[in-house]
Amino acid sequence: MQIGVTTDSSVRNSSSRPAFAGLVSALGLLFFLSIFFCNPTPGRAIPAFARKYGLPCSACHEAWPMLNVFGQTFKDNGYQLMNDRDSPIWQNPSYWPITFRITPNWNRESTNKVAVDQPNGSQIEEEVNSNGFDITGLDFHTGGTLYKNYSFYVLPSSDSSGNFHFETVMARLDNIGNSPWFNFKLGKFELDNIISEKRILTISNDGGYYQLYHFIPLGDSNIFGQMGDNQLGIELMGHSLNDRTRYSVALLSSNDGQPGLPSRNAYNTFVAASQAFNAGYQGGVDRVGAYAMIGSGPTYNLTSNGVPITGVGNKPFNREGVFALLYVKKLDFSLFYQHGWDSAYFGTSTPSSAPLPPGAQAPSWNGGFVEAHYVFNPQLIVIQRDEFVRMSQQALVTTPGNWGNINAYTFGFRYYPFMFSRAGFAYHAEYALIQQQGASPITNTQLNNSSVFLGFDFDF
C-alpha cells in the first residue's frame, strides 16, 4: 500500500546533515507555501454526521477531530441532536453514514540508539534516521442511528499496508426510559475518556498518542491496562440534559480489545465521572473529572501444541487519576494525571504459577500531561503538549528509581483551508520527541525518539 516511499534509513554522519537540512527546508517551504497560496475559504469532521444534520464540522469540533462541548453532547446522546430528526427515516434513502480518513505525508523518524548489526555479528547502538513519503492507515467510520435512540458505530481500520481490524464495533441503547442518565452500550468501544486519544490532534508516530494511555513499565507484561485502546465490554453511561454532569461505568474483558476470548474470567472496570462548569473566561465549557480502571488480567497462557488457547493466572492492576479541561478565550488546556499500579507478577513478567524473583514488588508510577491549544479560529489551531511519567516504585528493588521514566514533547498546528459539511481537510505539521530513561536496547541508557510529520489529513 505504500506509494512512492523513500525510506532513507541510514546511520547519520556529518556529511549527510547539510543535504538533510536542505531537504527539510525545501519540504517545509513547499508545505507552508501550499497553505498560504491556495485559495482558503471558510473547515468542518465525521462528515457522515455533518451530512446528516447539515451542521458545519466546527459545530461539534473545537478543531477536527477534537470534540467541543456540543460534539461531546451529541456523542453522549448516541450521535443524536435530540430534535426528533435523529431516526434515519428522516434521511434520503440513499444516505449511508460512512466516512473514510487517511493522511498522505512526509515524515522523518529518528532514534538515537538502535541496536545495529555489525559485520562481526555483534551489535552496537547508533543513531538512525529515516525519512520519506508515506501514508497512514485507512479508517472507515460508519456510525449514527439505526432508529431513534438506537445508535451504532463500526470502524474497520487498517495499518498503512492495508491489514484491517475492527477498531470499534458497538451498538447502544440511548435514553432508556426517556432519561439521558441511562444509556447502555455493548461491543468494542473507546473508553469514556473525555480527553480522547481517538480524537487527538497530533498524529505522528511519536506524538500521535498519550504515553499514559498506554504506559507499561519497562519489563512489565501487563498489556491490559491500556486505557487508550478500545476495549470489549459493556458500558452504562449517563449525563444531564446539557451534559454538564456525566458518568460512565464499563465492565471490560481483560483482553485489550482482542476478539476471540483469549482469557479466562479476567475482567476489569473502567469508571469515569466529570462535572462541567463555566469559569467565566469564555472560549468553552470547563470541566473537571476523575477516572479509574481497576481489574485483573492473565499472567500467562495455557497452550495446546505450543499455541496459546486462553489466558490464566489472573493478577490485579489499577489506573486512576483526574483530568480537567480549562478554557481562557482562545487558549485552552487539557490536564491529565494518572497513578498506576501493577501486581508484582506483571511487573516482573512472572507467571502466577511461578515464584516471584527475589526483591520483587508491585511497580507503581505517577504521570501527567498538559496539552495546550490556541484556537486562532475554527480553521487554525496550534497544539503543544508536555507529558511526564515518573516511576515511584520499581518492580525490583535493585532497579534504578528513574528506569523507564518518560518525558514527551509534541508541538504542531493544523490548518483547515475550507469548512463545509461534506468533507474535511487539514494541513498538518508536527514535531514530537520522546525521551525514556533506560530504554536503549544495549546500554540501557536514555532512548530518544523523534518524529517530524507534514501531511494532508482528510476525510470524506
Next chain:
Amino acid sequence: MRTRTLKLWLISSAATVVFFATAVHAQQTEYSENQRLNMESHVDGMTGHATTGQPIYKRFCVGCHGPLGDGQGENAQWIDPKPRNFTIAIFRCRSTPTGTLPTDTDLYDTVGRGMLNSNMPHWLPLTSQDRVDLVAYVKHFSPRWLTEKPGTPIVIPPEPEVTADRIKEGRVQFQKLECWKCHGVTGQGNGPSADTLVDDENRPIKPFNFHDSQNFKCGSSDQTMYKDFMTGLDGSPMPSFSDNLKPEDAWDLVFYLRTLQPDNTKEKQIAKQLGLTPINPLEPLPSSDSGQAPSSDQGTNPSSQPPSNPPSAPAQPAQPATPPSTSQPQSNNSGNE
C-alpha cells in the same frame, strides 16, 4: 468642439455623482453595520454582545442560517423546514403579540430549547453567556431592532384545575375555532386544509401533529400552548387567537389538546373516562354561551384584520367561527428557527 467639451463635462459630473453616492452609501452601510454590531441583549442579568456572539455564530450557526443571517447557509437547500431568516426579524416562538419583535428572553429560550421537528437542535451545551451573545448577534442582522422595541409580553393567567367539563369545553373550542381544518379532527395534522398550507414565503408547511410528541413547537408546558394561541406563530399559518379566545377558553383548549398527545396525562385519563371521541365537524355546536367567541369590544384589538394565512378548507361543513385575527402587519418569512 463645444459639444465634445459638454459631453466630457456631463460624463465627469455623472461619474463624480456616482462616486460620491457610492461612497456615501458605503459609509451609511458601514455605519449601519457598525451600529448593529453594537447590539446588545439582556437576559437574567446577563448582557450579550453581538461582537462576542459573532465567532460563536460562525462556528455553530452559519452552516444553516448563513453568513448574512438570511437563512441561506450552504446546508439550507437540504433542510426542511428551512432555516430562519434573521434579517426580517420575524420569529415564531414569542411571548409578545403577533407582529411584534420577540424579547431577548424569547430568543434565548429558543436557542436553548431548539425547534421540534426541525434541524434546529437545542444548544444547551453552550454556556448561558454564549447563548446571550448569540442572541445579540442574531438581532444585529435586522435593522428592525434599531427602530422597534420588542412587544409587551402577554400575561398568562394562572392555570385552572383540569376538569371533565373543561376538557369537554376545549373540544367545543377545537371545533368552533376550526382548528380541525388544519390539525385534523384527531389532531394528527391531517385536516382538509393541511395539504394546501404554505408559509409566508409560499413554501408548503405541515400543521402540527399532536400525536407525535408531548412537546409543542415552542416548548412543552401548558403555558407554552396557551401562549401559542395568544401570540400565534408568526411566519406560519398559525394565527393569533388573542382577539377571539377568552383566557378560560384557551385553557380549556390546552386541556383538550393534551388528550390528543401520546403521554398518559391526567387530561388523557379524564378523556378516557368520558369516552371522548374526536369531533365531528358536521355536528352542530352546543348552544352554551360558554363557547362563544368574544365580541369585538372584548378583543385586544378592535380593528383586527383577517388572519395572515387563513386556512383554506375545500369543504365548509360547519358554521365557521369568528375568524382568528392578527393585529399586526402580515409577516413574510417562513421555515423554521
